[in-house]
Amino acid sequence: MTGNTTDKETLFCDYYTQWVDVYKEGAIRDVTMKKYKLTEAWLSKLIPDLRLADMDRVNYQKLINGYAEYHERQTTMDFHHQLKGAILDAVDEGLIQRDPTRKAIIKGRPPREKKTKYLNQFELHAVLADLDLGTKPSWDWLILLVAKTGLRFSEALGLTPADFDFVHQTLSVSKTWDYKNGGGFVPTKNASSVRKVQLDWQLIMQLSALLKDLPENEPIFVNGKVYNSTANNVLARHCEHAEVPVISIHGLRHTHASLLLFAGVSIASVSKRLGHASMNTTQDTYLHVIRELENKDVDIVMRALSTLI
Template sequence: MSRQQSRQLFAHYYARWIRLYKEGAVRPVTLRKYEKVLDYINELAPNVHLNELNRATYQAILNKYALSHERQTVLDFHHHLRAAIMDAVDDELIRHDPTRRAVIKGCAPKLKKSKFLNLYELQLLLRRLELDSSVSWDWFILLVAKTGLRFAEALALTPEDINVEEQIINIRRSWNYKNPAGGFQKTKNASSVRKVATDWKLIHQLASLCEGIPRDRPIFVPDGKRVFNSTVNDLLEKYCTEIGIPVISIHGLRHTHASLLLYEGVSIPSVSQRLGHANTTTTEKTYLHIIQELENQDRDKVMRHLSQL
């Protein structure tokens, strides 16, 4: 093991590791997560060298981070750090794995918005929307509720993506709303490029909204203006509070869409494909509680059937 390498600052090693292994290999949004972790290393452990990384010093870094972050966020932070540290171990820059048996702590979780609504609550919300002849966030909310699109996918829709004849919405890309300049970008994964079927009423409503909008321009992104998901979330919070239902986020409407489909008996592969998940495992993990509930209902049906034989 090189004496000079082993004494380099951990923050310097991590910065170099990002440039070497992550730049150009991951999406910009993912790269920013690694860069954010680097900011925290510079804040929490600016003087820690590689040869000083052991279980105690590593745990101390996690503990400091946990003072102001929830456990799941700390776990994500740990995973980002560990990826680089394991490469350092493999390269013999660190003698032993300092992340082994790390204890993941975290501060008390904040009050979160509901993850999804039930059918009655969703119906109340959709009846509250003000749907006139002009493009608005109310139309955007209806679109996500009926399709389960991701926020960035819905923003990227253009008139040419609306196929009235086949009642299909083509998802080909997403909108980089986190960048002040905006612009189209690739979807989250290859499976996210898909065709989402919808009812005839919504498809004709969308077609009417598109009148006068250039076929290659986003329907919901005004020319030269930046959009924020907080704008839609604030509007949703206002509506939910007014009608007395749990406050939901725009991403929560995507979860609502998937949950209601599962409760209606739509298969996991079909829901997975509709959501643009990379595989059904993602769907199963995300909606495990619903799947388990449905399995219990299926068991009761089996027992009722067997009792009749």
């Protein structure tokens, strides 16, 4: 790079590592940074000795092909996009003669069979009926709460009794629990994730009894080290017992959103309730539901028009 000893003889792996450190460190979220670090690891495995001067279209395509042998096409596409930013900078600096990513063919393994992401209303009812809701907070209580609010797992873990306003039937989401890194309260995923979620009266009655003697500012569902897999295993057992498709805790969030959309709730309202950064995120995530609703709308429009004669 400009102002250092980088030249055409520099290994591409080293250039990419330095590029990530200079341009990405501190500018992106930790979860995104981990993806760049994974890309670094794959470069060291696939092209450890390739120089910047040798990064042409053929060698770039070989790199993409090598990565695609182990990954699905969409994952390979993400790998390609992560490399492209660094490569275009190297082209601008004259370290690579021409853009080797131009017209690259993105391959990949056939996608795995998609797991069921959400349940329908009857399946969800069967799962909730199987819960054992005792007098103390438990994974079963967390499952009920996520099913009825659409909260992210980390948001549910970050809840304290003080976050509940039983008079106005609302729940304030203002923080999450950093269960992946040893615990502790951390900010929400984005600014839009800070929100108030309306609760139904039945859940309010249940929670007011559950929380009445708990410390106001301590997490309700955290007791020592917390693992997402533990909660998923508990939910899986309930799904199997209720004889419905097995979904994850995050799948409960999808279920919540899908049921609201099918009930006629607007995309804008669902987006706000889920704490999405924009309605585009909601539309992209629930495109399958939206398309199904559009097909129903066509039938409604045709029936309405047929009565005009």
